[in-house]
């Protein structure tokens with residue numbers, strides 16, 4: 028579930044408010060969106076991908092947790108890690124171009140019972 | 142819902158074609174309709190580009206080279222699993238259309254990888270990239286997109302369907318789109334189980350189609366459960382092909398597996414936890430897997446588990462009709478329903494024509510979504526244009542507004558009703574291991590629930606959406622179980638403990654429909670009934 032909107036990183040672009048399929052965020056007067064309906068979060072990680080400055084953290088759990096703080100998340104390299112893997116962001120190229128599904132597909136055809 | 146057509150909406154638009162849902166099916170429909178010169182509005186409950194089952198995930202695609210041999214093998218491979226309810230004519234058309242659509246995606250800039258033989262590999266699409274591209278293409282084609290704008294009701298008159306209405310969840314405003322033709326591409330129904338990307342998929346399209354008089358088919362094939370780590374929503378299952386499943390004490394659960402052994406996992410989960418480890422993957426495979434499906438590893442990495450070397454607890458998450466095959470029934474190859482002006486595509490429509498009674502995983506659903514979407518878009522555009530000037534004079538009314546409203550529902554009521562539906566559809570003992578007795582009892586409870594939810598009225602726009610979802614899930618569960626009761630045999634993913642074998646005499650597709658009274662009929666009989674009604 029979504030656990031963090033970093034107000035030090037956020038540049039108030041509003042992307043997360045728009046792209047979240049289940050409308051978890053609300054705009055706020057400060058410009059930094061607030062997590063208004065955490066219960067509605069479906070843990071799909073899409074907001075993280077669309078945040079241009081890696082200000083969001085979606086924990087992998089399907090329920091709220093006592094999530095690590097921003098400093099710990101940044102130090103462990105988790106903030107923005109998914110966006111980097113997908114290859115989105117300035118100076119990166121789409122990870123889809125390195126999709127090795129074809130190797131898995133071949134392996135799958137060789138797997139008995141498939 | 143009130144009578145949306147007579148009360149003025151805050152946002153009122155007209156278009157040749159209205160597309161409800163902006164996943165793969167809806168975006169392909171919007172593109173092909175626009176390519177025919179139609180004006181198109183696309184509404185999505187969430188955000189076209191991130192919403193639905195594909196966007197956060199990714200799909201293998203049924204992309205098969207057009208050689209006789211490869212196509213034959215592809216068609217044959219799933220026929221038995223699907224209980225021989227699929228149709229080779231439809232399969233051929235889907236294979237052709239998918240092949241050309243995937244090649245079209247390459248031209249549009251999808252970054253397909255190059256394989257070890259130097260060829261562009263087109264059998265897989267990563268969801269975020271695919272759906273970002275589709276949104277861009279749809280916008281470029283001049284389609285008007287309304288995000289966060291769930292459709293709650295169709296509009297209809299004596300000529301058929303003529304638009305839809307709903308709310309804009311950001312502002313609470315209402316919207317109405319009058320259109321010559323409507324395509325329902327709102328996905329399947331996963332009953333708010335939080336399977337990856339599926340919480341927007343609550344069967345809304347089935348309900349509004351049924352209110353307008355459409356029927357459904359294959360609703361007994363609606364009990365897909367996907368493997369996921371217990372802590373995570375990631376229901377990507379392909380890699381469990383290389384998993385071994387264990388009891389808590391570390392001994393192997395015999396017979397448990399991803400493809401054939403999910404029932405064994407379910408049986409074990411009823412009494413104790415089940416653990417998995419991808420220990421059958423070779424060293425090479427481990428790095429391929431990461432590059433193929435980064436999202437599979439996301440939750441493991443964040444929790445600090447190495448799925449190749451460490452045991453992790455798994456569960457089965459209900460995906461309902463999303464990876465089942467039931468949905469709105471289509472009467473011809475244009476993806477038309479029996480209601481004039483109404484089309485359906487993708488998971489919202491039945492996928493029996495190409496999968497029969499089983500999909501589970503792997504490539505057919507994605508191929509169906511892009512093919513059926515394309516056909517529905519083309520046909521809807523042609524239909525809308527033939528209506529010509531007559532369209533301007535139509536005053537279609539809400540197709541679901543005949544209902545009598547009895548009581549104002551609080552948010553708490555709606556939550557309780559949603560929980561009540563989930564109690565009927567999630568348990569393996571009712572939905573996976575089916576019997577006459579348990580299904581009959583469940584239908585009784587669901588009928589009671591329907592009598593309550595259908596008369597309720599929500600106090601505001603955002604509650605109206607949740608109430609509508611509760612109504613749609615209740616209706617969906619009733620069609621599922623009525624069909625499951627009618628099929629007194631085991632076929633495809635539909636397993637009856639009291640009828641463990643397939644029965645040649647029941648080798649037909651089942652149609653269902655109705656709201657207060659649910660009916661179920663074998664396909665041919667039901668079709669002739671519709672023909673009689675229309676003449």
Ligand SMILES: Cc1cc2nc3c(=O)[nH]c(=O)nc-3n(C[C@H](O)[C@H](O)[C@H](O)COP(=O)(O)OP(=O)(O)OC[C@H]3O[C@@H](n4cnc5c(N)ncnc54)[C@H](O)[C@@H]3O)c2cc1C
Nearest residue numbers: 162164165166186192193194201292328487488504506507
């Ligand atoms: C984890 C996972 C993995 C999968 N892997 C594969 C695979 O490898 N191969 C394969 O072939 N298939 C796979 N599938 C299935 C595949 O994702 C679906 O078949 C496909 O997404 C269907 O496309 P669709 O456009 O019909 O529906 P969706 O992609 O679900 O889109 C439906 C859209 O409709 C919108 N909507 C819903 N209700 C309303 C409403 N009332 N008003 C307006 N809009 C509404 C939603 O917001 C959503 O955007 C997988 C599914 C899951 C969950």
Ligand code: SF4
Nearest residue numbers: 047068069071072074
């Ligand atoms: S993880 Fe998905 S549902 Fe949750 S806040 Fe982000 S975009 Fe919204």
Ligand code: SF4
Nearest residue numbers: 037038040041043078
């Ligand atoms: S997407 Fe990121 S930068 Fe933009 S408003 Fe949301 S948190 Fe702030």
